[in-house]
C-alpha cells in the first residue's frame with residue numbers, strides 16, 4: 001500500500017468511514033505530485049507559473065475564436081439536452097474523419113467509431129476497465145504522467161513494470177522494452193504497454209526511424225505468442241517542432257502491425273483544440289480482426305462501461321466542439337496557435353544553446369509538446385522548485401529528487417528569457 005494511503009487510513013482508523021471503505025477505497029490516495037505542486041504554485045507563483053499543462057497568452061488560456069463565439073449561440077438541446085452514452089454521433093464521425101486525415105495509413109474497416117469519454121483521462125480509464133485485470137502486466141516509462149500509477153497500480157491493481165524512457169546514451173528505449181516484455185510476460189500471456197507522445201513530462205516524440213522501430217519490435221513481441229494491448233495516450237498530438245519527428249500517431253502503424261496487437265488510441269480535444277476544461281476525449285480501438293459484428297459488440301461493451309461510470313459526457317462541450325471541427329476557419333487558426341507554441345519551443349532551445357549559467361542542469365531530449373525536463377543531478381529538484389517558488393515567484397514541477405519539469409507552452413515568448421535565466425541563476429546559487 002502507498003504510504004500516503006496508509007496515512008489517510010490511519011486518520012480514518014476506527015471511524016465509520018474507515019470501517020466501511022472498500023479495498024479500492026483503502027488503496028486510493030491523492031498524490032503529492034503535479035496537481036499538489038501546481039495548486040501551491042497557483043497561490044505563490046506571482047511571476048511565472050510553468051507548472052500546469054495549459055497554454056496561456058497574456059495570462060488567459062488560449063481559446064479558439066469559434067469556441068468563444070458559439071458559447072452564447074447554442075440551442076437548448078445543444079446546450080442542456082443529454083448527450084448519447086457514447087457521444088454525439090455527428091461529433092464521433094467528425095473525429096473519425098479527422099483521425100483518418102491525420103493518420104494516412106488508417107483503414108476505417110479496422111477501427112471502431114471513436115467513443116466520447118470524459119477527457120483523455122476517461123479514455124485511459126475505459127481502456128483499463130475493459131482490458132486490465134488485477135495482476136496483468138502493464139509497462140510504461142519511469143518518467144510518465146503521474147496519473148498512470150494511480151490508475152494502473154492503485155485502481156486496477158496491475159503489476160506495473162517501469163522502464164527507463166531513454167538509454168544511457170539518451171536514446172529512446174525501444175528494443176530493451178520489447179525484451180523486458182518478453183522476459184516478464186509468459187507465452188500466451190497479455191502485455192499492456194502505455195506509450196505517450198509527445199511525452200509528459202519530457203516533451204519527447206519518436207523520430208520517423210524510431211516509430212518504425214517501435215512497430216518492428218512490437219511485431220517481434222507479438223509473434224512470440226504474446227497478446228499486446230498498446231494504449232496510445234495521444235494527449236499532445238500534433239505539437240511537433242522538428243522535421244524528423246514521426247508526424248502521425250503510432251496508432252497509424254500499430255493497429256495493423258500484427259494480429260496479436262490491439263491498438264487503443266486515447267486522444268481528445270483537451271490539448272489538440274485548446275479546451276482543457278471541456279472534458280471531451282475519445283476512445284478508438286484498431287485491430288486487423290475488426291469486423292462490423294466485432295465493432296458492434298465492442299460498442300455495446302464501451303457503452304456499458306460508460307453507462308456504469310459517467311453515464312454520458314458533457315453535451316454543451318460536444319456541441320461546441322462539433323461546430324469548431326466543422327468550421328471553415330478551423331485548420332488555419334489551429335495552425336497559428338501551433339506556430340505560437342513552436343516559437344516558444346525555439347526560444348527555449350536558443351536559450352539553452354546560449355546559456356552561460358545553469359550548466360549543471362542537463363535538459364533531457366525534447367522536440368514536441370508542452371514540456372521540457374531538466375535532470376538536476378546532485379541538486380535536489382524539490383529544493384530548486386521550492387527556492388524558485390518562494391524566492392522568485394516561479395512555479396515549476398519537481399518529479400522525484402532529480403527532475404524539474406517546465407511547461408514552456410504556458411509562458412509568453414517575451415517572458416521565457418527571464419524565466420530560464422532565473423532558473424539557471426537559482427540552480428547555480430544552490431550548487432555553489
Ligand SMILES: Cc1ncc(COP(=O)(O)O)c(C=O)c1O
Pocket residue numbers: 053118119120121122145196199200233235268270276279280281
Ligand atoms: C500525458 C497526458 N495524458 C492525459 C492527460 C489528461 O487529459 P484530459 O485532461 O483530457 O483528461 C494529460 C493532462 O495533463 C496528460 O499530460
